[in-house]
Amino acid sequence: MTSAENSSVSSVISARGISKQYGKQRVLDDISFEIAPGRIVGLIGPNGSGKTTTLKAILGLANFDGEMQVLGLDPRTQRDALMNDVCFIADVAILPRWIKVKQAIDFVAGVHPKFNRAKAEKYLANTKLTPDMKVRAMSKGMIVQLHLALVMAIDAKLLVLDEPTLGLDILYRKQFYQNLLEDYFDENKTIIITTHQVEEVEHILSDLIFINEGKIVLETSMEKMAGRFVEVMVAPENFEKAIALQPIDQRAVFGKMVMLFDGVAQELLDSLGETRIPGVADLFVASMKGIAK
Amino acid sequence: MKTMISLLKREFWEHKGMLLWTPLSVAAAMICVFIVPFLYGSKLISAHTISRVGRMKDHTQQVGDALANTYMFSSGPLLAVMTIIIFFYCLACLHDDRRDRSILFWKSLPVSDFQTVLSKLLVASLLIPLIFLTIATVMSLCMLMIVSIAFSTQEVFIFKDLLANEKLYLSPLLIIGILPVYILWALPSLCWLMLVSSWARSKVFLWAVGIPLLIVLLIGMLKQLMFQDTEMQWFVDLILGRGIGGLIPGAWLRFEDIPLSTYFPSSRKDFSWGQIFMTSWQTLSSLQLWIGVLVAACMFYLTVRLRRWREAA
Numbered sequence: 001m002t003s004a005e006n007s008s009v010s011s012v013i014s015a016r017g018i019s020k021q022y023g024k025q026r027v028l029d030d031i032s033f034e035i036a037p038g039r040i041v042g043l044i045g046p047n048g049s050g051k052t053t054t055l056k057a058i059l060g061l062a063n064f065d066g067e068m069q070v071l072g073l074d075p076r077t078q079r080d081a082l083m084n085d086v087c088f089i090a091d092v093a094i095l096p097r098w099i100k101v102k103q104a105i106d107f108v109a110g111v112h113p114k115f116n117r118a119k120a121e122k123y124l125a126n127t128k129l130t131p132d133m134k135v136r137a138m139s140k141g142m143i144v145q146l147h148l149a150l151v152m153a154i155d156a157k158l159l160v161l162d163e164p165t166l167g168l169d170i171l172y173r174k175q176f177y178q179n180l181l182e183d184y185f186d187e188n189k190t191i192i193i194t195t196h197q198v199e200e201v202e203h204i205l206s207d208l209i210f211i212n213e214g215k216i217v218l219e220t221s222m223e224k225m226a227g228r229f230v231e232v233m234v235a236p237e238n239f240e241k242a243i244a245l246q247p248i249d250q251r252a253v254f255g256k257m258v259m260l261f262d263g264v265a266q267e268l269l270d271s272l273g274e275t276r277i278p279g280v281a282d283l284f285v286a287s288m289k290g291i292a293k
Numbered sequence: 294m295k296t297m298i299s300l301l302k303r304e305f306w307e308h309k310g311m312l313l314w315t316p317l318s319v320a321a322a323m324i325c326v327f328i329v330p331f332l333y334g335s336k337l338i339s340a341h342t343i344s345r346v347g348r349m350k351d352h353t354q355q356v357g358d359a360l361a362n363t364y365m366f367s368s369g370p371l372l373a374v375m376t377i378i379i380f381f382y383c384l385a386c387l388h389d390d391r392r393d394r395s396i397l398f399w400k401s402l403p404v405s406d407f408q409t410v411l412s413k414l415l416v417a418s419l420l421i422p423l424i425f426l427t428i429a430t431v432m433s434l435c436m437l438m439i440v441s442i443a444f445s446t447q448e449v450f451i452f453k454d455l456l457a458n459e460k461l462y463l464s465p466l467l468i469i470g471i472l473p474v475y476i477l478w479a480l481p482s483l484c485w486l487m488l489v490s491s492w493a494r495s496k497v498f499l500w501a502v503g504i505p506l507l508i509v510l511l512i513g514m515l516k517q518l519m520f521q522d523t524e525m526q527w528f529v530d531l532i533l534g535r536g537i538g539g540l541i542p543g544a545w546l547r548f549e550d551i552p553l554s555t556y557f558p559s560s561r562k563d564f565s566w567g568q569i570f571m572t573s574w575q576t577l578s579s580l581q582l583w584i585g586v587l588v589a590a591c592m593f594y595l596t597v598r599l600r601r602w603r604e605a606a
Contacts (some may be wrong), residue, residue, distance in 0.1 A: 094397050096390065097393060097395075109301055110298065110302070111402050111403060227548070
C-alpha cells in the first residue's frame with residue numbers, strides 16, 4: 001500500500017491498466033508503466049501500435065479507461081493545471097501559419113508563467129529567424145527551430161515529443177537533439193520521445209518502452225538492457241550450441257550468424273564468439289517478433 | 294486577466310484583415326464614392342439642388358440640427374459588413390486551428406478551453422462591434438465634414454450650429470449604448486455558430502445554415518400534411534431568426550414585434566436616436582430575450598466541452 005503511494009509520488013508518470021478503443025478497434029490494451037524523473041524515455045513502436053494514443057492520454061488530449069497520474073495529476077480532469085508543467089511538440093509544422101516570430105514569443109510569454117523570454121530570444125539569435133518572419137514563409141526546419149526555442153524557454157517538468165524530427169533533413173535532426181540535450185535537459189526534467197528513427201535517439205535515451213498492437217512489449221532502462229540482451233557473432237562451429245541456448249533472433253551477416261540472446265549468462269556467450277550490446281533497432285525488430293516481457 | 298489579454302491579442306493578430314483592414318477599406322471606399330459629386334461640383338449636381346442649398350442660408354440652425362441627427366445613417370453599410378464578418382468569424386474561430394492542426398500548439402500551453410472559447414466570444418460580441426462602430430463614427434464625421442464644406446461653397450455656413458448641437462456628440466454615444474442590447478439578442482446566434490465551429494469536422498457553413506433550414510423545411514412539410522391552419526411563422530422566426538438572424542443589428546424589432554415606425558417616424562424631424570436607445574433597452578424586459586441567453590449559455594458550455602475533447606480534424 002505504502003509502496004504504491006510512494007511510487008506514484010516519485011514517478012513523473014504512473015499509468016495503470018490504460019485501455020482505449022476507437023469503435024471496435026482496441027488501440028491500447030491494458031498497459032501499465034512508470035516513468036521516473038530525470039529520464040529520457042523512448043516510446044518505440046511501429047505505425048498504429050498505440051504510441052500517439054498513449055501520448056495523447058498522458059497529455060489529456062484523449063479520454064481513456066484506467067488510471068493515470070502525470071506529476072500527481074489526472075490528465076483527464078486536471079489538464080489545465082497540468083499544462084503549467086508539461087510541454088509538448090506534437091508534430092513538426094503545427095505552428096499556426098499566420099503567426100510571426102515576435103507574436104509567438106509575446107503570446108507564450110503572456111500565457112505561460114514559466115516562460116523565459118530572454119532564453120527564447122537568445123536561442124533564436126543563433127538562427128536565421130527574424131522577429132517579423134511569419135511561419136507561412138518558413139521552411140520546415142525553421143518552424144522546428146522556432147517551436148524548439150519556445151519550448152526550451154519553458155521550465156517544464158515533462159516534455160513530450162511526438163516524432164519531433166519527422167520530415168526534417170539530417171542537419172536539423174542532429175542539431176535538434178543536440179540542443180535538447182545541451183541546453184534543456186537536466187535531472188529535474190523528464191523527456192518522452194516517440195520516433196521511427198531509433199538510431200537517432202538511441203545514444204540519448206535512458207529508458208526504452210517498446211509498444212506493439214496496444215501492448216507494452218518491453219520496458220527497460222538502457223543499463224538493464226545492456227545486462228540482459230547480448231548479441232553474439234557466432235562462429236560456424238558453435239552454431240548448434242548457440243541454437244540450444246534459444247536465441248530470440250538471428251540473422252546472417254557476411255556469412256556469419258548474428259544471434260540475439262535474452263538473459264543468457266555472459267560467460268556462456270563469450271565462448272560462442274564475439275559479443276556486443278545490441279543496437280536498439282535490432283532489439284526492436286527482434287521484440288516485434290515476440291520476446292518475454 | 295493577463296492570459297485573456299494575450300488571447301484577445303492573438304485573435305486580433307490572426308484576423309487583422311477581417312477585424313481592421315476590412316472596415317477601414319469599406320469606410321475609405323465609401324468616402325471616396327461620396328466625395329466624387331462634390332469634387333465635380335455643378336457638373337454633377339443639378340442647378341435645382343444647388344438653388345435649394347442656397348435657400349438654406351437663413352435656416353442654418355435647422356439644417357445643422359437635421360444633419361447632426363441623421364449623419365450616423367451613413368454607417369449602415371458598415372454595420373451590414375460587420376454582420377457578415379461576425380458570422381464568418383464565429384464559424385472559423387474554433388474550426389480553422391483544428392483543420393491546420395495548430396490546435397495542438399495552442400493546447401500545449403496552460404490556457405483552459407473555457408478561456409479560449411470565452412476570448413473568441415468576446416471578440417465576436419464586443420471587439421468587432423466596437424471596432425466597426427468606431428470606424429463608422431469617424432467615417433460618418435468625415436462625410437458630414439464633406440457636406441458642410443460643400444455647403445459653405447454655397448455660402449451656407451453650418452459649422453457653428455453643427456458643433457453647438459449636442460446631437461452631433463450624442464448620436465454615436467447612443468448607438469454604442471445600444472451595444473449591450475445587441476449582444477444579448479445576438480448571443481444565441483453567436484453561440485450557435487461557435488458550437489458548429491467546434492463540432493463540425495468540415496463544411497461548417499453548411500452545417501450552421503443547413504441545420505436550421507432543414508428544421509424549418511421539415512416543419513413546413515409537417516404543417517402542409519397535418520396542421521394546415523396552424524400559424525408556423527413564429528417557429529421559422531425562432532429557428533432562423535434567433536438562430537442566425539440575431540447577428541443583424543436591430544433584429545430585436547422583429548423578434549419583439551415593435552413596429553418600424555417607432556424607430557423611423559414618417560416625419561424625419563421626429564427621428565431620434567434617444568428613442569431608439571430607449572425602445573431597445575426596453576426589450577430587456579422580454580422573456581424570450583432571457584430564454585435566448587439561457588440557451589446561449591448551454592451552447593457555450595457544450596462548445597467548451599467539445600473544444601476539450603475534439604481532436605484535430
